[in-house]
Amino acid sequence: MTQRAITQSRVSADFSRFLRFLGLAVATLAVPARAQESPYIVTYNHYLEEPGSLEVEYFSTFGTQRNGNDFHAFWAEFEYGATAWWTTELYVDGQTTFNESTIFTGFRWENRFRLLQREHFVNPVLYLEYEQISGADKILKEVEGHDVESDYAIPNALARQEHNHELEFKLLLSNNFKGWNIAENTIATKNLTGGNPWEFGYAMGASRPLALKASVKRCNLCGENFIAGVEMYGGLGDRYSFGLRDTSQYLAPVIAWNLPSDWTLRLSPGFGLNDNSHRFLLRWGISREFSGFGEMMGRLFEGHKP
Amino acid sequence: MDKTTTTKSKMKIKVGLLKSSFPVVSSIFVAVAAVFIAAARKEDPAPAKKNNSVCAELAKAPKKAAARRNPMENDPDAAAAGGKLFELHCAECHGDMAEGGRKAPSLLADPVQQATPGTLFWILTNGVIRRGMPVWSKLPEPQRWQIVTYLKSLGAQKTFRDAGKGPP
Numbered sequence: 001m002t003q004r005a006i007t008q009s010r011v012s013a014d015f016s017r018f019l020r021f022l023g024l025a026v027a028t029l030a031v032p033a034r035a036q037e038s039p040y041i042v043t044y045n046h047y048l049e050e051p052g053s054l055e056v057e058y059f060s061t062f063g064t065q066r067n068g069n070d071f072h073a074f075w076a077e078f079e080y081g082a083t084a085w086w087t088t089e090l091y092v093d094g095q096t097t098f099n100e101s102t103i104f105t106g107f108r109w110e111n112r113f114r115l116l117q118r119e120h121f122v123n124p125v126l127y128l129e130y131e132q133i134s135g136a137d138k139i140l141k142e143v144e145g146h147d148v149e150s151d152y153a154i155p156n157a158l159a160r161q162e163h164n165h166e167l168e169f170k171l172l173l174s175n176n177f178k179g180w181n182i183a184e185n186t187i188a189t190k191n192l193t194g195g196n197p198w199e200f201g202y203a204m205g206a207s208r209p210l211a212l213k214a215s216v217k218r219c220n221l222c223g224e225n226f227i228a229g230v231e232m233y234g235g236l237g238d239r240y241s242f243g244l245r246d247t248s249q250y251l252a253p254v255i256a257w258n259l260p261s262d263w264t265l266r267l268s269p270g271f272g273l274n275d276n277s278h279r280f281l282l283r284w285g286i287s288r289e290f291s292g293f294g295e296m297m298g299r300l301f302e303g304h305k306p
Numbered sequence: 307m308d309k310t311t312t313t314k315s316k317m318k319i320k321v322g323l324l325k326s327s328f329p330v331v332s333s334i335f336v337a338v339a340a341v342f343i344a345a346a347r348k349e350d351p352a353p354a355k356k357n358n359s360v361c362a363e364l365a366k367a368p369k370k371a372a373a374r375r376n377p378m379e380n381d382p383d384a385a386a387a388g389g390k391l392f393e394l395h396c397a398e399c400h401g402d403m404a405e406g407g408r409k410a411p412s413l414l415a416d417p418v419q420q421a422t423p424g425t426l427f428w429i430l431t432n433g434v435i436r437r438g439m440p441v442w443s444k445l446p447e448p449q450r451w452q453i454v455t456y457l458k459s460l461g462a463q464k465t466f467r468d469a470g471k472g473p474p
Contacts, residue, residue: 083438084433119443214387214449216386
């Protein structure tokens with residue numbers, strides 16, 4: 001076979017692989033997903049992504065800023081259920097500071113591991129995350145240490161020059177009681193760049209569906225599709241000065257609307273509880289779960305077994 | 307410092323950043339690829355083995371949980387609502403008619419249909435994490451009982467059909 005024929009056959013194989021991928025992707029998009037997502041934006045409960053499912057999410061945070069420009073931070077999240085006890089997630093985030101610029105601020109790789117096989121009164125999940133973010137990161141996905149509002153007033157041009165590699169550990173505890181979900185997260189973070197101390201934070205939340213029984217018909221506005229609650233989060237200082245002093249604290253009502261058409265919408269207006277906090281944060285997010293994504297990728301790999 | 311030197315130092319910073327992030331990014335790709343390859347290599351266990359494992363899981367339900375009564379059993383809408391929930395949350399693995407699939411066993415099988423409602427509720431609540439079934443306690447209790455009612459109604463339909471009295 002000539003070199004040209006070999007190249008042509010490779011191109012044709014690549015093209016057929018691409019077509020197959022496209023076909024499988026369309027088929028996956030057509031599969032109904034299983035939206036029953038929690039309304040929390042910062043707090044985690046103990047539920048992981050279903051195995052083989054991919055959830056694609058977009059979140060947005062608008063924040064007011066004293067002594068600086070207001071901002072709009074945003075992130076995309078790709079959450080995959082690797083097994084029934086392990087969920088892995090990739091975040092890509094950026095922000096726009098009004099009257100300044102729009103910049104990419106980094107990525108995070110998060111893993112959650114369910115520690116117990118069965119449901120208990122309190123269910124623990126271990127959370128491990130690696131972050132590579134710039135100093136201009138403003139998504140406020142978690143608040144820890146002595147993070148205060150004035151940190152976010154630094155102009156983008158300056159803040160983006162700071163690069164952080166962080167490891168973050170969380171212990172997620174959650175339980176259900178009479179239709180309510182109660183979740184509590186303890187956060188410990190270590191910035192690997194420089195000699196920064198361990199920093200601590202917390203997040204907690206409570207939520208409940210508006211109706212506990214499902215209705216017979218598929219509907220968009222049924223109470224069972226709405227989950228409402230409240231979350232509270234903030235910093236707890238660092239290794240040398242543990243406590244609430246010089247920390248920011250937030251309280252935020254949350255609501256999620258799980259649509260039968262597989263989409264979930266979340267909304268959360270957040271309010272700063274002290275002078276170190278942003279006065280107001282408006283967060284919203286949209287997500288869609290693609291069930292069977294892992295199987296689709298599996299079939300793609302299987303197709304190329306010798 | 308002249309402009310060329312500044313540009314060079316900026317480029318150095320960028321190259322440094324790329325180098326430092328390379329191990330992390332590559333390890334993410336390796337991990338993701340490993341997950342997909344593992345998913346691709348999963349094979350179907352034989353039906354007999356599947357049935358045995360179902361029996362084993364059902365037997366794990368504590369007596370107290372197994373003895374629980376279904377509070378929805380007299381609710382005329384429970385089976386229909388459960389059917390809707392089944393379609394949304396369970397059919398992908400267990401099949402549209404609960405006949406079983408590549409990932410999960412048939413729920414029409416005798417061991418499942420003969421299990422008490424309490425046992426099915428317990429399995430639904432706790433999942434079978436080792437075998438890939440997630441916990442479904444995120445559905446409120448009444449919804450889980452609605453699913454149990456639906457599953458039990460499938461058994462009744464099957465018995466009816468098996469007896470040859472079913473509609474054509």
